Amino acid sequence: KGFTCGAEPSVVSSITREETEMADAGQESSDWSPRCATGQPETTHRLQHAERDTSSRRSKSIFTPLEQQVIQLKQQHKDALLAVECGYKYRFFGEDAEIAAKELNIVCHLDHNFMTCSIPTHRLFVHVRRLVSHGHKVGVVKQTETSAIKASGANRNTLFTRQLSALYTKSTLVGEDVNPVCRLGDVEEGGCDDVVSDPPDSFLLCISENWDKLKKQLTVGLVAVQPSTGDVLLDCFPDGPSRSELECRVLKINPVEILVPSDLSEQTERLLHSITNASAQADDRVRVERRDSAEFEFASAMNTVTSFYCHIQAKGVVASLESPVISCLGPLIQYLQEFNLERVLRSESSFRRLTCESEIMTLSAGTLRNLEILNNQTDGSVKGSLLWVLDHTRTPFGRRLMRKWVSQPLTDLQSISERQDAVQEILESDSLTLNSIRSLLSRLPDLERGICSIYHKKSSTQEFYLISSSLSRLGLELQTLQPAMRSQISSGLLRSLLLDTPDQLIPAQSFLKVLNEKAAKSGNKTELFSDLSGFPVLQERMEQIQTVLREIQDHRKDIRLILKAPALEYTTVSGQEFLIEVKNSGSSIVPPEWVKISSTKAVSRYHSPFLVDRYKKLQQLREQLMLDCQREWTNFLDQFGEHYHTMKRAISHLATMDCLFSLAEVAKQGDYCRPEVCDNKHQITIRDGRHPAIDLLMGEHNQYVPNHTELQGDGRRTMIITGPNMGGKSSYIRQVALICVMAQMGSYVPASAACVGILDATVCHLHCL
Ligand SMILES: Nc1ncnc2c1ncn2[C@@H]1O[C@H](COP(=O)(O)OP(=O)(O)O)[C@@H](O)[C@H]1O
Numbered sequence: 001k002g003f004t005c006g007a008e009p010s011v012v013s014s015i016t017r018e019e020t021e022m023a024d025a026g027q028e029s030s031d032w033s034p035r036c037a038t039g040q041p042e043t044t045h046r047l048q049h050a051e052r053d054t055s056s057r058r059s060k061s062i063f064t065p066l067e068q069q070v071i072q073l074k075q076q077h078k079d080a081l082l083a084v085e086c087g088y089k090y091r092f093f094g095e096d097a098e099i100a101a102k103e104l105n106i107v108c109h110l111d112h113n114f115m116t117c118s119i120p121t122h123r124l125f126v127h128v129r130r131l132v133s134h135g136h137k138v139g140v141v142k143q144t145e146t147s148a149i150k151a152s153g154a155n156r157n158t159l160f161t162r163q164l165s166a167l168y169t170k171s172t173l174v175g176e177d178v179n180p181v182c183r184l185g186d187v188e189e190g191g192c193d194d195v196v197s198d199p200p201d202s203f204l205l206c207i208s209e210n211w212d213k214l215k216k217q218l219t220v221g222l223v224a225v226q227p228s229t230g231d232v233l234l235d236c237f238p239d240g241p242s243r244s245e246l247e248c249r250v251l252k253i254n255p256v257e258i259l260v261p262s263d264l265s266e267q268t269e270r271l272l273h274s275i276t277n278a279s280a281q282a283d284d285r286v287r288v289e290r291r292d293s294a295e296f297e298f299a300s301a302m303n304t305v306t307s308f309y310c311h312i313q314a315k316g317v318v319a320s321l322e323s324p325v326i327s328c329l330g331p332l333i334q335y336l337q338e339f340n341l342e343r344v345l346r347s348e349s350s351f352r353r354l355t356c357e358s359e360i361m362t363l364s365a366g367t368l369r370n371l372e373i374l375n376n377q378t379d380g381s382v383k384g385s386l387l388w389v390l391d392h393t394r395t396p397f398g399r400r401l402m403r404k405w406v407s408q409p410l411t412d413l414q415s416i417s418e419r420q421d422a423v424q425e426i427l428e429s430d431s432l433t434l435n436s437i438r439s440l441l442s443r444l445p446d447l448e449r450g451i452c453s454i455y456h457k458k459s460s461t462q463e464f465y466l467i468s469s470s471l472s473r474l475g476l477e478l479q480t481l482q483p484a485m486r487s488q489i490s491s492g493l494l495r496s497l498l499l500d501t502p503d504q505l506i507p508a509q510s511f512l513k514v515l516n517e518k519a520a521k522s523g524n525k526t527e528l529f530s531d532l533s534g535f536p537v538l539q540e541r542m543e544q545i546q547t548v549l550r551e552i553q554d555h556r557k558d559i560r561l562i563l564k565a566p567a568l569e570y571t572t573v574s575g576q577e578f579l580i581e582v583k584n585s586g587s588s589i590v591p592p593e594w595v596k597i598s599s600t601k602a603v604s605r606y607h608s609p610f611l612v613d614r615y616k617k618l619q620q621l622r623e624q625l626m627l628d629c630q631r632e633w634t635n636f637l638d639q640f641g642e643h644y645h646t647m648k649r650a651i652s653h654l655a656t657m658d659c660l661f662s663l664a665e666v667a668k669q670g671d672y673c674r675p676e677v678c679d680n681k682h683q684i685t686i687r688d689g690r691h692p693a694i695d696l697l698m699g700e701h702n703q704y705v706p707n708h709t710e711l712q713g714d715g716r717r718t719m720i721i722t723g724p725n726m727g728g729k730s731s732y733i734r735q736v737a738l739i740c741v742m743a744q745m746g747s748y749v750p751a752s753a754a755c756v757g758i759l760d761a762t763v764c765h766l767h768c769l
């Protein structure tokens with residue numbers, strides 16, 4: 001009511017009678033969305049109604065005010081399914097409702113002009129995650145006004161204002177709406193089953209193609225970012241028509257979402273197609289977002305990049321990036337800005353080159369697949385892969401790092417030996433210190449994602465408490481272990497990882513100290529800060545509230561006099577506070593101007609005019625306090641963000657520790673040996689080698705038959721393996737390659753002895769072997 005329709009009459013005339021009738025028949029409900037099959041702009045459909053309407057009641061819209069608000073929001077976010085907060089529910093409208101109903105398996109029905117379906121507020125995260133996992137982009141629209149403050153304002157009779165509060169896709173599931181730390185206990189027990197579990201990595205990959213007409217050469221630029229952890233990977237490389245270089249990188253990054261220009265080349269399009277169809281289930285299919293190709297053009301991308309980095313030192317590093325990389329960075333910044341997640345791109349210190357040819361062994365896409373390094377080839381799962389054999393990590397961040405280690409074996413002898421020494425020390429030492437460190441790593445929440453969600457200022461009080469208390473506990477416990485570490489640990493790598501870490505974690509304590517544990521755990525922001533001395537605004541607001549409360553308490557005297565009830569106290573019934581309860585038998589003395597709030601057979605409950613006024617004031621102040629607290633909370637998170645980079649480094653040290661412990665666990669199982677890795681010899685000598693995965697899959701009873709290998713650069717350089725079908729030829733070839741990969745990761749290998757030279761690359765083509 002009182003809401004004017006925004007329809008432009010000029011367009012109205014172009015709508016045919018027929019369409020209007022269709023709309024009348026109730027079919028319009030699914031048509032208003034821009035995603036409709038006919039591709040008609042949404043306004044046309046909106047206006048069908050307007051026309052029907054102008055013919056009868058000229059000035060009024062047939063859309064409810066809420067519907068008009070939704071139409072406007074939808075127009076700004078055409079490609080997202082909008083979940084709109086309406087009281088205690090979130091509702092979907094129109095075609096969004098039909099899609100949501102289908103994906104979420106809930107009922108949708110026609111309400112006024114649109115199909116609609118709804119989900120309860122406390123289940124929002126479950127449903128948003130489900131929609132996102134099916135590849136949708138979901139927008140959460142929240143009410144931006146609260147009732148008491150609104151009731152006091154000039155716009156008290158209009159609709160609640162609503163705004164898009166966040167957008168989510170597969171790679172951008174960051175924030176308290178989608179990551180509620182369920183109950184703290186659940187996390188300690190290892191997760192809550194209700195929540196769709198996150199894949200270990202969720203990279204957003206942006207690809208640009210640059211064709212050099214003169215040289216007839218394609219250069220591909222690539223930037224991958226993981227908004228939930230803050231990892232950024234860059235690369236720039238020439239590629240051929242089969243796009244095998246790009247494919248290899250996509251396999252390693254394993255993105256959940258890919259950002260491409262709308263005018264992608266046919267060959268890349270084909271690769272993209274094979275990637276997105278690699279998985280049969282919609283849940284783990286890669287999402288593709290196509291953006292305007294103009295965003296990818298160098299000039300416009302460079303514009304975006306320079307204005308984004310204009311105030312910081314990163315400019316130097318950014319300026320040195322190759323132009324194909326800039327062409328990715330620009331659109332990526334623009335895209336992440338829509339999600340308010342662009343902060344992860346701010347600091348160039350988190351930028352990593354994906355390939356530094358000199359430092360890691362080259363493994364092509366085909367080789368990664370054929371050797372089953374990350375996934376098996378039977379059903380694409382991790383079981384049976386090399387990763388499966390080696391991954392005994394205990395933390396989510398350790399698990400992510402292990403995936404990196406397996407697909408990027410080292411080529412630098414010193415780094416390899418450092419890891420080997422660390423693994424050997426863990427394996428052989430019976431020091432209690434190492435044991436205690438290992439047990440500290442179990443049952444940790446995902447600290448890496450946690451601090452990143454704080455950095456984005458999107459974390460809930462529960463999550464913040466969990467993360468900062470874990471960090472500070474870790475810091476303290478590692479600190480007490482420090483003297484023992486100094487005396488007992490000799491591996492250089494272990495020492496460097498462990499000795500600085502406690503100091504880097506200690507800042508978490510000062511944040512934790514300010515918090516009131518109970519309020520933080522229950523998400524109550526108004527009592528969150530136990531000491532208000534640093535928050536003058538909150539202090540003042542609290543005092544105002546106290547004053548009103550005192551006035552209300554003082555008012556009891558007057559009431560007691562009027563009712564001649566000297567011991568009268570206020571009561572609270574179903575959320576209504578400060579009620580004056582009077583027996584119905586004695587209600588004759590109640591002054592006529594008192595407002596009756598509720599009653600039962602025996603009693604009636606009133607507010608005096610003074611109470612009505614003060615209670616209203618109190619509620620406004622309380623809502624105001626909520627807003628103030630929210631603002632202070634965001635500031636607080638911002639301050640924590642200053643420690644983000646140090647803490648991230650500390651957590652990456654812990655991740656490395658976790659991986660080393662994991663490799664030690666592998667080495668512990670029977671018949672593994674520390675391979676001798678040598679820089680100067682070209683050779684692969686393996687005694688009693690076994691295929692790490694088949695060996696493990698067979699278990700103890702079906703002993704894998706060990707094999708020797710003897711290859712030298714200046715001796716026997718080649719082997720030709722022949723034999724009957726199912727004779728073990730493929731397994732043998734893979735076994736040799738896998739042992740070399742493991743050796744260069746710093747791991748022990750399944751053999752009785754091994755001596756391998758450092759390989760720059762491993763190539764494995766298996767065609768029906
Ligand atoms: N050394 C071995 N000891 C025991 N079983 C093996 C060995 N090598 C391979 N196998 C098993 O034998 C089967 C055939 O191996 P595969 O390498 O595919 O043979 P081929 O390539 O010669 O046809 C596989 O199931 C594998 O697990």
Ligand SMILES: [Mg+2]
Pocket residue numbers: 729730731768769
């Ligand atoms: Mg074979």
